[in-house]
Amino acid sequence: MLVVVCVKQVPDTTQVQIDPVTNTLIREGVPFIVNPYDTHAVEQALRFKDRFGCRVAAISMGPPNAEATLRKALAQGVDRAVLLSDRTFGGADTLATSKVLAAAIEKLAQEEEVGVVICGKQTIDGDTAQVGPGIATRLHFSQLTLVDRVDELDLSAKKIRVSRKLEGRHEHVEAPLPVLLTVVRELNRPRYPTVAMRLESADAQVEVWDNKVLQLDANGIGLKGSPTWVSRIFSPERAKGEMLGDGVHDPEGAAQLLIDKMLEKDLLAL
Amino acid sequence: MMPQTVIFTTLLVASLLFFCWSVYRRFSLVYFGQPEDRLDQPARRLSEMFLYAFGQLRVLRKPFGLNHFVIFWSFVILALANGEFLVNGVFPSVSLALLPEGVHRVLLFAFDVVSLLTLFAIAFSFIRRLVVKPPYLDSLYVKGRSPEAFAILSFIALLMLAYFGLHGALIALQTEGNSSAMPVSSLVGAWLGQHPSLIPTVYLVSWWVHAFVLFAFICFLPHSKHMHILTAIPNCYFGALTWPATQPREKFEKGAVYGVGAVERFTWKDLFDSFSCTECGRCQAACPATNTGKALNPRQVVHAIKTNLMENSHALREGRSGTLPLIGDEGEGTNTEEAIWACTTCGACIEACPVLIEQMPKIVKMRRHLVETESRFPEELLNLFENMEQRSNPWGIAPGERAKWVSTLPVQPFVAGETEYLLYVGCAGSFDSRAKQVTVALATVLNAAGISWGILGKDEKCCGDSLRRLGNEYLFEKMALENVEIFRERGVTKVITLCPHCLTTLKNDYRQYGLELEVVHQSELIAELIRSGRIKLDRKDDSLGRIAYHDPCYLGRHNDIFDAPRTLVEAATGTAAVEAERHGRNSFCCGAGGGRMWMEEFTGERVNHARVDELLAQKPDTICVACPYCMTMVEDGLKDKGAGQVRVKDVVEVLAEGLLRKNA
Ligand SMILES: Cc1cc2nc3c(=O)[nH]c(=O)nc-3n(C[C@H](O)[C@H](O)[C@H](O)COP(=O)(O)OP(=O)(O)OC[C@H]3O[C@@H](n4cnc5c(N)ncnc54)[C@H](O)[C@@H]3O)c2cc1C
Ligand code: SF4
Ligand code: SF4
Numbered sequence: 001m002l003v004v005v006c007v008k009q010v011p012d013t014t015q016v017q018i019d020p021v022t023n024t025l026i027r028e029g030v031p032f033i034v035n036p037y038d039t040h041a042v043e044q045a046l047r048f049k050d051r052f053g054c055r056v057a058a059i060s061m062g063p064p065n066a067e068a069t070l071r072k073a074l075a076q077g078v079d080r081a082v083l084l085s086d087r088t089f090g091g092a093d094t095l096a097t098s099k100v101l102a103a104a105i106e107k108l109a110q111e112e113e114v115g116v117v118i119c120g121k122q123t124i125d126g127d128t129a130q131v132g133p134g135i136a137t138r139l140h141f142s143q144l145t146l147v148d149r150v151d152e153l154d155l156s157a158k159k160i161r162v163s164r165k166l167e168g169r170h171e172h173v174e175a176p177l178p179v180l181l182t183v184v185r186e187l188n189r190p191r192y193p194t195v196a197m198r199l200e201s202a203d204a205q206v207e208v209w210d211n212k213v214l215q216l217d218a219n220g221i222g223l224k225g226s227p228t229w230v231s232r233i234f235s236p237e238r239a240k241g242e243m244l245g246d247g248v249h250d251p252e253g254a255a256q257l258l259i260d261k262m263l264e265k266d267l268l269a270l
Numbered sequence: 271m272m273p274q275t276v277i278f279t280t281l282l283v284a285s286l287l288f289f290c291w292s293v294y295r296r297f298s299l300v301y302f303g304q305p306e307d308r309l310d311q312p313a314r315r316l317s318e319m320f321l322y323a324f325g326q327l328r329v330l331r332k333p334f335g336l337n338h339f340v341i342f343w344s345f346v347i348l349a350l351a352n353g354e355f356l357v358n359g360v361f362p363s364v365s366l367a368l369l370p371e372g373v374h375r376v377l378l379f380a381f382d383v384v385s386l387l388t389l390f391a392i393a394f395s396f397i398r399r400l401v402v403k404p405p406y407l408d409s410l411y412v413k414g415r416s417p418e419a420f421a422i423l424s425f426i427a428l429l430m431l432a433y434f435g436l437h438g439a440l441i442a443l444q445t446e447g448n449s450s451a452m453p454v455s456s457l458v459g460a461w462l463g464q465h466p467s468l469i470p471t472v473y474l475v476s477w478w479v480h481a482f483v484l485f486a487f488i489c490f491l492p493h494s495k496h497m498h499i500l501t502a503i504p505n506c507y508f509g510a511l512t513w514p515a516t517q518p519r520e521k522f523e524k525g526a527v528y529g530v531g532a533v534e535r536f537t538w539k540d541l542f543d544s545f546s547c548t549e550c551g552r553c554q555a556a557c558p559a560t561n562t563g564k565a566l567n568p569r570q571v572v573h574a575i576k577t578n579l580m581e582n583s584h585a586l587r588e589g590r591s592g593t594l595p596l597i598g599d600e601g602e603g604t605n606t607e608e609a610i611w612a613c614t615t616c617g618a619c620i621e622a623c624p625v626l627i628e629q630m631p632k633i634v635k636m637r638r639h640l641v642e643t644e645s646r647f648p649e650e651l652l653n654l655f656e657n658m659e660q661r662s663n664p665w666g667i668a669p670g671e672r673a674k675w676v677s678t679l680p681v682q683p684f685v686a687g688e689t690e691y692l693l694y695v696g697c698a699g700s701f702d703s704r705a706k707q708v709t710v711a712l713a714t715v716l717n718a719a720g721i722s723w724g725i726l727g728k729d730e731k732c733c734g735d736s737l738r739r740l741g742n743e744y745l746f747e748k749m750a751l752e753n754v755e756i757f758r759e760r761g762v763t764k765v766i767t768l769c770p771h772c773l774t775t776l777k778n779d780y781r782q783y784g785l786e787l788e789v790v791h792q793s794e795l796i797a798e799l800i801r802s803g804r805i806k807l808d809r810k811d812d813s814l815g816r817i818a819y820h821d822p823c824y825l826g827r828h829n830d831i832f833d834a835p836r837t838l839v840e841a842a843t844g845t846a847a848v849e850a851e852r853h854g855r856n857s858f859c860c861g862a863g864g865g866r867m868w869m870e871e872f873t874g875e876r877v878n879h880a881r882v883d884e885l886l887a888q889k890p891d892t893i894c895v896a897c898p899y900c901m902t903m904v905e906d907g908l909k910d911k912g913a914g915q916v917r918v919k920d921v922v923e924v925l926a927e928g929l930l931r932k933n934a
Contacts, residue, residue: 012660012661014666014668015661015670031660031661031669033660189649189652191645192641192647193645194642194643194644194645195522195528195643195744196524199522199524249678
């Protein structure tokens, strides 16, 4: 059985700043990282591998430099890495993205049966949490989102039992395989690659599949296949609050001001 | 041949054979270690050996050290007397009496007096172990007050008594012509003269006791901690010629092994160290981890290596790896992971060891194994490692914010040829809000002294200190290579650092990458500016009250900078800083070194609490530090101890305030 993990390269959003004039993201010079949720997805796949000896493939759709993301997954121990990269894939929204990813998974399934697909809960840049469900729908897989614990994977009975982390409660659910999971950070602690694995992954091969491989209708993918478009990006105005002090000088003075304000508004119960 | 000679010779030969076999069994294990060059610079090595082994330089640092000094030198001198006894036992006609009369008399006098001194020293040793009982005598598996220790002490005492008995009897029999050269034996002889019936018995018993104690010694020695009598001297010869806190580089290539996960992965010198341990406990007495109830005890680490090596010797000789794990659950011969992670790499153990054992580097080697091969380390470190790799700073703050501290004053970028010094601000000085104030103070002082300096700004990267001490050598190497490249590209030759950790890394660690920079700690540079009169403070400022200075390990012990920071305090206040009980070379760690800054501290007392208590004992109004980590630890410690009224200042802040006041 093959376990497929979907990993996305995202800009390190802690380092993204908004251009005050155009109100758009300044992406230049911002380093890319692996979408944090996806590192937990990789870890879960590797745990299945450790436990059941199944093979793990990591796939990512993105520009050629997204290869770094896959190399990281290789260093952690995935067996195969496929980068889905083609000009025609560019500018995709969640619909077009999940189409390409689903097609890639289907192609992998031609070689080896895919039992589990694991995605992050969402990305830290797009933040839609739609791609996972989109893939599951297209592949007709069971769909278990927000998984924070895997209780049991029964390969012979072909079913999985997990806990889902919902607002204020947990849901224990069971579903037949094949299944797609989207995972939250509480699920596990991703492993740190050993040096041997890093060196190994440095010259491991990352396969690159373009649309010649996937053979998808060019009108259904990329920008052309994306019904969503961005009309405006802006940072919300601060409706309330004020800055006390200038953030550099006289911290004691600023603290005093803060205390005075809080006393004035009766926020400090004495 | 007399029957006595026959028995004596047989026993002697048997003891010597047993001795040689035992020594061979043990020392041959050292060959399982990895290669390491410790044969260079023989002249320097010899002088180290004379200083530390024969001069007992480190031994003498503790009050009872003098006692050991006496025992050691008695041993050396009496080796001649005992040698004579053994040779004489086999060849009754050969003795020191064959030497010229004058020389013989001097020797006899020396033997006599030294034997008496030894008796006193042994008595003191008993008193030390039974009455004074310094707390560091015992550890979990190694007991300074073991039956073995008492047996050895008793042996030595017996040997001395037998010596006097024997020579006293000879004097009483008037067969010893040189009695006037032997004051103590003469007294015994005089007493025996009044009890002539005892003479033959005393003679015979003393002679055999002397013989048996020597045989027992010969047999027992290689199996006890007293092996150090044989190993300590060569161990001092093979000791590190430079301060050994800088870890060696690793080669990253496929199939290589990283760090030490099994005893035979240590170098031969590491293994030899373990056989040279005198079990004195000085390292344990100095260790901040041991002192605050952590699982780590440096003496135990050294002992574990020896025990592990011997336990696994059978397997190793058969070319297999041993079954007793070097790192694993609590047990003799095994180091726990908890212990390995408790080390602050403060170097106090290395500094304390009388026989130049290098404890801390062994701990880092095991950390390397855990991180690089096993990928097992305390949970908190995962974040640190990711932050370092992705954002080149321990907090994971956006690298773009590195130069934010400059918002309050004009700062020039470093330009080769135009700027003299690169101010390497470091992560704390760039991101930590308290340390940023120190950076501003430093900038003010540099400007006041007209120093030409600049920064790399957003292009500055973390030096990687914590990674290296935590054993993540792979990532450290990556960062070191990047930094070396940047320094080369930008034409940096002279660097000022704010932080002792950056100092040590740029100055000592990067040298391994062929980068020779002139690196100074801010306090060094400023002390020099004060000396040369480029910084003048006419009005002394006493507003900080009584100042206690805390020596940061990486500034003091690791880089020998003790006076400079004190100079700054004195120049600004007109008064010398008061000293904590442990200061200078023996300073006690704040608890942040070795990557401990980024880890939780669950067990025992917090190291910074112990240190703050010690500093508070001096009743200071202000505690001065010269390291941003120490700053955090001392400030936190004071808060926890409810001593928030005591201020913490970096020495350069004290000076900057003095300068500002002068200009005001
Ligand atoms: C309104 C809007 C406008 C956008 N405009 C643009 C644009 O102009 N140009 C542009 O490049 N992008 C644009 N994007 C981003 C792009 O559409 C999304 O990043 C992408 O479709 C994935 O959606 P997401 O990031 O929200 O993923 P989510 O649905 O939040 O991701 C869930 C999980 O799906 C998997 N996954 C998602 N994406 C991939 C991938 N590419 N490869 C592998 N696995 C993946 C991961 O496991 C991830 O954790 C836009 C997004 C939105 C919401
Ligand atoms: S370096 Fe310091 S903390 Fe580590 S073992 Fe030695 S004395 Fe203890
Ligand atoms: S390692 Fe050195 S300081 Fe520590 S107990 Fe052994 S001899 Fe003493």
